[in-house]
Amino acid sequence: SSGSVVLVGAGPGDPGLLTLRALRALNEADVILHDRLVGAGVLELARRDAERIEVGKQAGQHHTTQDGIHALLLQHARAGRRVVRLKGGDPFVFGRGGEELEFLRAHAIPYEVVPGITAAVACAAYAGVPLTHRDHAQSVRFVTAHCQSSRDTLDWAALAQERQTLAVYMGVAELGVLQARLLEHGRAASTPFALIENGSRPEQRVVTGTLGNLAERALVHAVRSPALLILGEVAALASTLGWFGAPP
Template sequence: MTINLTSLNHGFVSLVGAGPGDPDLLTVKGYRVIEQADVVVYDRLVSAEILALASNKAEMIYVGKKLDFHCVPQEQINQLLVDKALQGKRVVRLKGGDSFIFGRGGEELETLAEYNIRFEVVPGITAAAGATAYAGIPLTHRDHAQAVQFITGHVQKDGKEIDWSAAAQSNSTLVFYMGLKQSGYIADKLLTHGLSQEMPCAIIENGTRREQKVYRGNLVDLPNLAKRAQSPALIVVGSVVSLHEKLDWFKSC
């Protein structure tokens, strides 16, 4: 369903995933919604090219987060969206990747729902799909992996641990978001629960951007690879990583 935002008399919020970095990966619907916004509330990883799509009359509000530092606490972001919508504004909440995959988009929409504020969700290409595709690493492959797991490298809100045994023993590609700082811990847990030291792994830095870098090695090498990489970065563990050199199309573009 397409909503005509110009016909709304009350505030409306569009939760938009901006994609993993390459501005050309923004969806057509995301483009249209950003152009119509009165207010754009955006995160750190949204590219300047995508921000430039907004009207020069739009209010641009930065609420970016990075490791160990939150420019604006999440509760204040939630309230900001509410306040702007209640002022009758067309609000775009713009996030990198996809807003529903480790983006806290669900939490923000829960707050809007409590205030009976109308909203829509415009999906984006998540980093795991975009960065691996640009690195020539298929997430699934009949000869390598029949499943994929997206895992956060951050400590869970309730303190629960990842099921490391299930992760290590599954025939899956493992993709860790926000795991650079925890790379040593991730490697240790996977090795302890039975994953081979020789299991291929990669760290993709600045995935899909012109400055993308791929650091490739084996699982036992992961902590050393992480010392070379910088955020934003994605960790991929699985035999599909062995296809990187053969399928690395982006490097030659």
């Protein structure tokens, strides 16, 4: 019998943000290859006797390479198993899901995709920050700035434009560079931000300020990963519309 892979977005960590389809896939799985960041509460919802394999990455520790993940997917699917490849957030937003599907297609392994709530959408909801707003933002852009090469290829002039919201998936260490480059390219120092640590989790914290004091505020409040940055006029609404966890 032929195995298959379901590429599943687990959302930001709160098991309540799993979709019904994701839950069903977890209930039917023989093997679950999951990223390290997928919450324990999510994994508890899976079939009790499913094999769980952590393939996540962590700075400075042993981790499974992307090729290693591909090999595991192939091995388990060829053994006739129902494999769930479980990723934090959504698999197609900074999740390398496309690369995994290209590999599966090339090896004729059948697959499906279950979208998930990506961090920007979850953090916005739980911080009370609408990503778009009739008066303030006609578009929203999801950007990552995790590594040097991604920062070098970004079009900073376009990112610095007004009337758009930026949702930045990044490490806290990169905030200083981001602040400097956006200011250099003309985004106003008065542009509000909301920096959301552990978004949607009970320990969520929201730090607010303006682009001019972004890195300083993050340092003062000792913000740590996972954190998501929302930059733009809408971020100012966190102070009035926030409803979850401690006030900003």
